[in-house]
Amino acid sequence: MNFDTIIRGGTIATASDTFSCDVGISGGKITALGADLGNAGEIVDASGLLVLPGGIDSHVHIAQPSGPGIVMADDFASATRSAAFGGNTMVLPFAMQQKGESLREVVKQYHAKADGQCYVDVSFHLIIADATDSVLGQELPALVNDGYTSFKVFMTYEGLALSDMEMLKVMSVARETGALVMVHAENYDAIRFLTDRLEQAGKTGTKYHGVSRPIAVEREATHRAISLAELIDVPIMIVHVSNREAMDEIARARRRGLKIYGETCPQYLMLTEQDLDGLNMEGAKYVCSPPPRDKASQAACWEGLQQGIFSLFSSDHCPFKYDDPQGKLLPKGKTSFRWVPNGIPGIETRLPILFSEGVSKGRITLNEFVALTATNHAKTYGLYPKKGTIAVGCDADIAIWDPKRQETISQKLMHGGCDYTPYEGIAVTGWPVSTMVRGQFVVRDGKLTGKLGAGDYIAREKSELAKPSAAV
Ligand code: URP
Ligand code: ZN
Ligand code: ZN
Numbered sequence: 001m002n003f004d005t006i007i008r009g010g011t012i013a014t015a016s017d018t019f020s021c022d023v024g025i026s027g028g029k030i031t032a033l034g035a036d037l038g039n040a041g042e043i044v045d046a047s048g049l050l051v052l053p054g055g056i057d058s059h060v061h062i063a064q065p066s067g068p069g070i071v072m073a074d075d076f077a078s079a080t081r082s083a084a085f086g087g088n089t090m091v092l093p094f095a096m097q098q099k100g101e102s103l104r105e106v107v108k109q110y111h112a113k114a115d116g117q118c119y120v121d122v123s124f125h126l127i128i129a130d131a132t133d134s135v136l137g138q139e140l141p142a143l144v145n146d147g148y149t150s151f152k153v154f155m156t157y158e159g160l161a162l163s164d165m166e167m168l169k170v171m172s173v174a175r176e177t178g179a180l181v182m183v184h185a186e187n188y189d190a191i192r193f194l195t196d197r198l199e200q201a202g203k204t205g206t207k208y209h210g211v212s213r214p215i216a217v218e219r220e221a222t223h224r225a226i227s228l229a230e231l232i233d234v235p236i237m238i239v240h241v242s243n244r245e246a247m248d249e250i251a252r253a254r255r256r257g258l259k260i261y262g263e264t265c266p267q268y269l270m271l272t273e274q275d276l277d278g279l280n281m282e283g284a285k286y287v288c289s290p291p292p293r294d295k296a297s298q299a300a301c302w303e304g305l306q307q308g309i310f311s312l313f314s315s316d317h318c319p320f321k322y323d324d325p326q327g328k329l330l331p332k333g334k335t336s337f338r339w340v341p342n343g344i345p346g347i348e349t350r351l352p353i354l355f356s357e358g359v360s361k362g363r364i365t366l367n368e369f370v371a372l373t374a375t376n377h378a379k380t381y382g383l384y385p386k387k388g389t390i391a392v393g394c395d396a397d398i399a400i401w402d403p404k405r406q407e408t409i410s411q412k413l414m415h416g417g418c419d420y421t422p423y424e425g426i427a428v429t430g431w432p433v434s435t436m437v438r439g440q441f442v443v444r445d446g447k448l449t450g451k452l453g454a455g456d457y458i459a460r461e462k463s464e465l466a467k468p469s470a471a472v
Contacts, residue, residue, distance in 0.1 A: 001032065003040035004439060010046025010400065014053065014389050015371035023051060025396040028438035033392060044434075046400055052370055053389050054089025054120075054397035054435060055351045056377035059182075059239055059263065059314035061343060062093040063113050070341050071326040073319035073418040076117040079347060080455055082416030084119045084442040086348035087432030089397035090387055090458070091120060092377075094152060096127040099159060103128070103139040107148065111457065118455030119442050120435075121397070123383070125182065126151040129159060131166040136173050144177040147459025149382045149466070152182040152239070155221045156289070157342075161188040167228050175234040180380065180466040182237045185221035185246065186213055186290060195338050204336040206283030210273040210291040212337065218290050219245040226253045226260050233468045235259035237380065240316050242268045242290040244300035251309050259469060261380065263312035266346050266353045267292050268301045270423060284328035286422055287340045288318065302363055305372060312380060313372040315350040318343025319418040327419075345418040349409055355401070356428035382460035396439040405431040415448075 007023040012033075024032035024040065062079040064072055074082070083091050095110040097103050103126060114122055126143060128135065128151050140151070153170050154160040162170065167183075174181045195212045198204070203211070222238055226249055229236045241247055241264050253260040271292035276283040286292060304310040320341040321327035333340035351373055358364040364372070370389075378388025386395055407413065409423045435443040442450030 001038070003031065003037065005042045005044060006037050006040040007044045007046050007051055007398065007400070010049045010051035012051045012390055013366045013370050014391070015367055015375035018366060023390065023398070025439045028396055028440070030390060030392055030394050030396050033390070049433070050366070050401040050403050051390070052399050052401055053374040054399045054437065055087045055373045056090045056092070056383070056388055057083060057088050057315050057317065057347055057350060058092040058312060058377040058381055059265070060091045060093045060317040060347055064094065064096050065098065066320070066341055069326060069330060070320065073321045073327060073345065074416050076114045076122070077119070077452055078417035079317070080119040080122065081448065082348040082414060084435045084450065085415045087351040087399040087401065087435055088347070089120050089399065089435060089437045090122065090383070091347065092123050092125055092381060094127045095124040097129045099130045101130065103135055103143060107143065114457065116453040119450045119452065120437050120455045121458050122455060123381070123458045123460050124148055127160070128153055128162070128170050131162060131169055136169055140173050141177050144179045144462070149178070149460045149462050150180040150182060152184065154184045155225065156184065156186040156188040156191055164224070164228060167225070168232065171229055171232050171234045171236070174466070175232055175468055178462040178466055180235060180237060180463050182239050183225040184240070185218060185225050185238055187217045187221045190217045190220070199336055199338065206281060206287055206337050206340060207273070207277035209287050209337040209340065210276050213289060213291055215243045215245050215293065218242060219249060222246040222249040226250070226258065229260065230258055233470055235261065235466050235468065237261040237263060237312070239263045239314070240265050240290060241301070241304070241310065243293050243297040247300055247304045247309055254309070257469065259465065261312070261465065262304065262310045263314050264301045264304060264310045265314055265316045266350055267316070267344060267422065269298050269357060270353060270426065272298070275422070281329060281334065284333060284340045285322050285420055286344060287328070287337065287342055288316070288344045289342050305358070306364060311372070311376045313350070313354055315346035316343070317345055317347035319345035319416065321419045323419055344422050345416060346422070348414050348416060349421060349423050352407070352409065352428045352431055353423065353426070355430040360403070360429040380463055380465050382463040383458065396436060398436045399432045400434040401430060402433050403430045405429070405433070407431050
C-alpha cells in the first residue's frame with residue numbers, strides 16, 4: 001500500500017490507549033496504523049513526540065456582533081490560524097441570532113463570513129435569542145436536519161436572556177429533533193439587581209464585575225436549567241462552569257440518572273477574581289462571564305475534570321482587544337463594569353495550559369487530556385468517529401506535540417487578532433509543534449504552512465448524547 005504521508009516513530013494517544021506505531025494517511029484519512037508501514041510520498045519523523053487527535057474547541061465566538069461600538073478581535077482567518085497554532089484542527093463557533101432575525105438568514109451570514117476564510121475545519125452551533133413560533137416550529141427543525149445539531153440558550157445578557165417558558169419551548173424542540181441544548185446559566189434578574197445596587201453605591205470598577213455575578217447567581221440558574229430539562233426529559237450541556245456549587249448541581253443530577261453534561265474552561269483553572277482588580281482598566285482584560293472565582297473554585301474545577309463531571313474543556317474564546325476603544329477600553333466601559341465587553345481570548349492557549357497543568361503536573365492522564373480536548377467534543381456534537389480520534393477511517397486531523405518543550409505563554413507567541421493574552425507569563429511544559437487537518441499540515445514545526453480556505457465547513461450528525469432517557 002502506498003500512502004500520501006506516514007507519521008513515523010511517534011507515540012500515539014487516544015482517549016483510551018497509548019501506543020507506538022506508524023500512522024498511514026491517504027486522501028486526507030487515516031488508512032492504516034501499524035509497525036513499519038513502508039513507503040509514502042512523505043515520511044514525517046515524530047520520534048520523541050506525541051501524535052494526538054487534533055484539538056476540537058467546541059465553544060468559541062468568532063466575528064460575533066457584540067453591541068454598539070464593540071468589535072470582536074478575531075475574524076475567521078485570524079481565529080482559525082490561532083486555533084491551528086494551538087494544536088486544534090476544528091472549532092465550533094456560534095451563529096448568533098439577534099431579536100427579530102431569521103435563524104436561516106443568520107446562518108447564511110456566518111457562512112459568508114467563514115467561507116474560504118478558515119485554516120481549520122468549522123461547524124456552527126446556533127444561538128437562539130428570539131424563540132418565536134416560526135423559529136421553533138419551522139426554522140429550528142429544518143436547521144437541525146441540515147446539520148446544525150446544537151444550540152445555545154442564555155439565561156442572562158440583555159437581548160439574549162430567555163424566560164423559563166422560552167427555555168422550555170427550545171428544550172422541547174431539541175427533544176423532538178434530537179439536538180443538544182447548551183445553557184449559559186446565570187440569573188439575569190439577580191445580576192441586574194446587584195449591578196444596579198453596586199452602581200448606586202459608586203462601585204463601578206472592573207473588580208465589581210465579579211461581585212455582580214456571585215456563585216449563587218450561577219448555582220441557582222444551573223439548578224433551574226437542570227430542573228427545566230428534567231421536566232421534559234432532554235439532555236443539556238451546562239457550559240463554562242466556574243465553581244463547586246454549580247458543579248455539584250450537575251453531579252447531583254447525574255447521580256439521579258439525568259443526562260446533564262458539563263463544560264469548564266481555562267479561565268476557571270488559571271484566573272481568580274483578583275485579576276479583575278487593577279489600575280487603568282487592567283482588570284478589563286479578565287472580564288468574562290461567569291467571572292473567575294477563587295483558588296477553591298479552581299480546585300473544584302480540577303476535581304470536576306478528574307471525575308468526569310466535566311466532559312468538555314473548551315476555551316470560550318471571545319476576544320476583544322484591550323487597547324482599543326472598540327474593545328475592552330470602550331469609553332462607556334470606563335463608566336461602569338456593566339459596559340465592559342464580556343469575554344477573553346483563549347483559542348491558542350487552551351491546550352498548552354491543560355497539557356502542562358494537567359498532564360505534565362500529573363493531575364490528569366494523557367488519555368484524559370485527549371478525551372477532554374478532542375474525543376468528547378466530537379462525541380457530544382455529532383462529529384464522532386469522523387473527528388476526535390486516531391483510528392483507521394477517521395479524518396487525519398492530528399496534532400504533533402513536544403511533551404518536553406518549555407515555553408512561557410506570551411502575546412508575542414500568539415497568532416490571533418487580539419492584543420493580549422490573559423495567561424501572559426505562565427510557564428508551560430508541553431507544546432503543539434505541528435497541526436495537520438485532513439492530512440495536510442496547517443502548522444509545521446511552528447510555521448504556518450496551510451492555505452487560507454483549507455478549513456472546511458462540516459455539517460454534523462445528531463449526537464448520541466442528545467437522546468432523551470425515555471422513549472417518546
Ligand atoms: O464572557 C463570556 N463568556 N463571553 C462569551 C459569551 C458567553 O457567554 O459565552
Ligand atoms: Zn455563555
Ligand atoms: Zn461563550
